[in-house]
Amino acid sequence: MRLGFTSVIFLLALLLLANSAASTTCAIFVIDEHNMTVNDAKIYIDDSPQPIGLTAYHTGAARNCWVGDINLNGTHTLSAKWAQAKPNRIPFEGSIVVEFTGETKQLINIPTHKV
Numbered sequence: 001m002r003l004g005f006t007s008v009i010f011l012l013a014l015l016l017l018a019n020s021a022a023s024t025t026c027a028i029f030v031i032d033e034h035n036m037t038v039n040d041a042k043i044y045i046d047d048s049p050q051p052i053g054l055t056a057y058h059t060g061a062a063r064n065c066w067v068g069d070i071n072l073n074g075t076h077t078l079s080a081k082w083a084q085a086k087p088n089r090i091p092f093e094g095s096i097v098v099e100f101t102g103e104t105k106q107l108i109n110i111p112t113h114k115v
Helices: 002-021
Strands: 026-031 042-045 056-058 063-068 074-083 091-100 106-111
Touching: 026 074, 074 106, 091 106
Parallel strands: 026 106
Antiparallel strands: 026 063, 042 074, 056 063, 074 091
16 A cells, blocks of 8 residues: 555656646757857846846757746847857857747747857
8 A cells, every 4th residue: 555655656746847847938049150059158138137047058958058937928138148268258249039928938049249
């Protein structure tokens, strides 16, 4: 009898983990001028002074990106800023207008260029 309860609890735990993994709504890729994904790019929504996050290597996407929830509806501007590695530290920026609707999953590419 205890084995039955243990397996039910284990199954419920797996379902909760699967549900939390399915809640991801956006994967945002920051693209440089050579169509390569960028690591450590700051991503902003609209004119917010605080970034929502940084791009990093994501094993599920096998590229540099930011993955997470964006709980907004309507049209919003996503922008990205990053700087080329030393010695010159050339800044790059880019933005894109995105329509967010409910619980849909989106792959978003933000192209950037030298400033």
